Amino acid sequence: MSPNLQPAMHFAPLLLLVAATVANALDFSQSSWIWTNEVTTPGGTAPVGSRAFRKTFTPPLGKTPATANIIITVDNGYTLYVNGAEVGVGADFHDAEQYCVALDSCLNVFAVTGVNAGGPAALLVAIEVLYTDGTTSTLVSDTTWRYDVAVPTGYEQLSYDDNSWTPAISQGAYGIAPWDTIAIPSNPPVLSLTNSFWIWTDEVSGGNAPPGSRAFRRTYTPPIGSTPTLAKVVIAADNEYTLYIGGVLIGSGTTFSTAQTYLVPLTSQLNENVVLAVEATNTLTTANPAGLIAAVEIISMDITCGCNSSALFETDARWVYDTSVPAGFEQPAFDDSAWPAAVTEVAYGGAPWNTVSYSP
Numbered sequence: 001m002s003p004n005l006q007p008a009m010h011f012a013p014l015l016l017l018v019a020a021t022v023a024n025a026l027d028f029s030q031s032s033w034i035w036t037n038e039v040t041t042p043g044g045t046a047p048v049g050s051r052a053f054r055k056t057f058t059p060p061l062g063k064t065p066a067t068a069n070i071i072i073t074v075d076n077g078y079t080l081y082v083n084g085a086e087v088g089v090g091a092d093f094h095d096a097e098q099y100c101v102a103l104d105s106c107l108n109v110f111a112v113t114g115v116n117a118g119g120p121a122a123l124l125v126a127i128e129v130l131y132t133d134g135t136t137s138t139l140v141s142d143t144t145w146r147y148d149v150a151v152p153t154g155y156e157q158l159s160y161d162d163n164s165w166t167p168a169i170s171q172g173a174y175g176i177a178p179w180d181t182i183a184i185p186s187n188p189p190v191l192s193l194t195n196s197f198w199i200w201t202d203e204v205s206g207g208n209a210p211p212g213s214r215a216f217r218r219t220y221t222p223p224i225g226s227t228p229t230l231a232k233v234v235i236a237a238d239n240e241y242t243l244y245i246g247g248v249l250i251g252s253g254t255t256f257s258t259a260q261t262y263l264v265p266l267t268s269q270l271n272e273n274v275v276l277a278v279e280a281t282n283t284l285t286t287a288n289p290a291g292l293i294a295a296v297e298i299i300s301m302d303i304t305c306g307c308n309s310s311a312l313f314e315t316d317a318r319w320v321y322d323t324s325v326p327a328g329f330e331q332p333a334f335d336d337s338a339w340p341a342a343v344t345e346v347a348y349g350g351a352p353w354n355t356v357s358y359s360p
């Protein structure tokens with residue numbers, strides 16, 4: 001072999017890596033909102049309960065699947081499985097979750113238990129399959145997915161026979177009402193307060209809260225088999241906050257008109273929850289408006305595929321509070337199981353706070 005061929009050989013794997021990295025602008029532009037035939041008009045009311053969906057994927061001849069980059073959301077929530085293994089859950093359709101998972105070298109099955117809590121119901125997904133040769137294919141939610149109105153035991157397994165299942169019903173292309181656009185986590189993270197609510201405690205009456213400090217917490221569970229590595233947070237409070245992540249003091253702010261943005265490397269372990277804890281203070285001496293608002297993205301690394309998963313969440317009723325600020329409340333191991341759900345006062349943009357300036 002001529003020595004001057006060596007550099008090209010060395011560059012080949014690097015080019016593949018670049019191709020794989022650049023190809024992550026996955027979106028929902030080709031996806032449809034699908035559900036069962038129980039929905040009679042697009043975006044119409046569907047029965048409350050769980051439904052099972054499957055998509056079997058056989059790679060083209062000569063292609064070996066390596067990993068899947070998946071973005072998914074369900075109105076109202078889901079559990080996602082790949083080849084029988086649970087990958088993750090979602091519970092707010094406004095925010096998609098993104099997962100990177102290892103695939104089998106030939107047949108693969110994506111399975112979703114979708115849950116409707118009332119009103120419209122729909123599943124939206126886009127999957128980019130990366131092959132070992134660096135090329136990709138994209139699968140989307142469409143009428144090639146199949147469903148069962150029951151959720152049979154073991155339906156998520158590769159070996160399950162879904163031949164008797166019915167093709168999913170499309171309610172329309174991504175972008176249609178009532179779902180409109182969905183927030184997709186990006187890496188590096190770009191945050192928006194659009195889906196956030198101003199939250200406080202149940203002490204708010206007529207828009208006013210008593211003076212003093214209150215404690216808030218939100219626990220994020222990473223996708224199964226992954227390690228949280230990075231958190232990005234945009235946060236503001238009326239009047240002041242102190243933010244902790246994983247028990248570590250991250251920062252504080254003293255005005256509701258400007259939010260701070262934090263990029264925080266995490267030193268978590270495999271499958272360890274990320275706990276955000278906030279002490280928020282209504283500093284005035286008489287009752288007046290008080291609120292806390294935040295948007296968060298957490299990136300996790302899947303050790304088996306060496307790629308990232310990411311999730312967005314905002315201040316809403318999944319945060320919990322205490323009307324005191326107990327010692328050690330910021331520590332991940334603190335037991336907040338008896339804390340009530342935060343009270344959502346108004347969506348971002350609403351009075352009296354209107355918009356907040358922040359860097360996304």
Ligand SMILES: *[C@@H]1O[C@H](CO)[C@@H](O)[C@H](O)[C@H]1NC(C)=O
Nearest residue numbers: 187188189230299306307308
């Ligand atoms: C995973 O995410 C981190 C944090 O944004 C980033 O530095 C890293 O390059 C990502 N890794 C891959 C394989 O995309």
